[in-house]
Amino acid sequence: MMAWAHAGYGYGPHMGWGWGWLGWLYPFLFLVLLVLGVYLVARALAPKQENRALEILKERYARGEIDKETFERMKRELA
Known part of the structure; x- marks a missing residue:
């Protein structure tokens, strides 16, 4: 079982959270789209x-x- 965990199937540097700068890109993009959506809705209702x-x-x-x-x-x- 230990060999399987070290074979790259865990959350190592190349899996899961270890995407480097791409790991921050998707949450940042989501945040930007969320703020833009709130802005557009507020502008439409004003x-x-x-x-x-x-x-x-x-x-x-x-x-x-x-x-x-x-x-x-x-x-x-x-x-």
């Missing part, structure tokens, strides 16, 4: 800033703070 300005303009028009001409002019300027 409210769009350019749409917020138009929403504020519509709210001001609906409350009567600005007239129709001012609303149309500001809407063109935002586009």
Whole structure:
């Protein structure tokens, strides 16, 4: 049984955890993909800033703070 363990079937320098720099590549790659995935999900769920300005303009028009001409002019300027 000892001969079998020394024949390269254990966790020696060429098996299992002994992959050298490749042993760190896969966990690092996994971590990078995980962070990228979280970033993309957060970015997709965040409210769009350019749409917020138009929403504020519509709210001001609906409350009567600005007239129709001012609303149309500001809407063109935002586009």
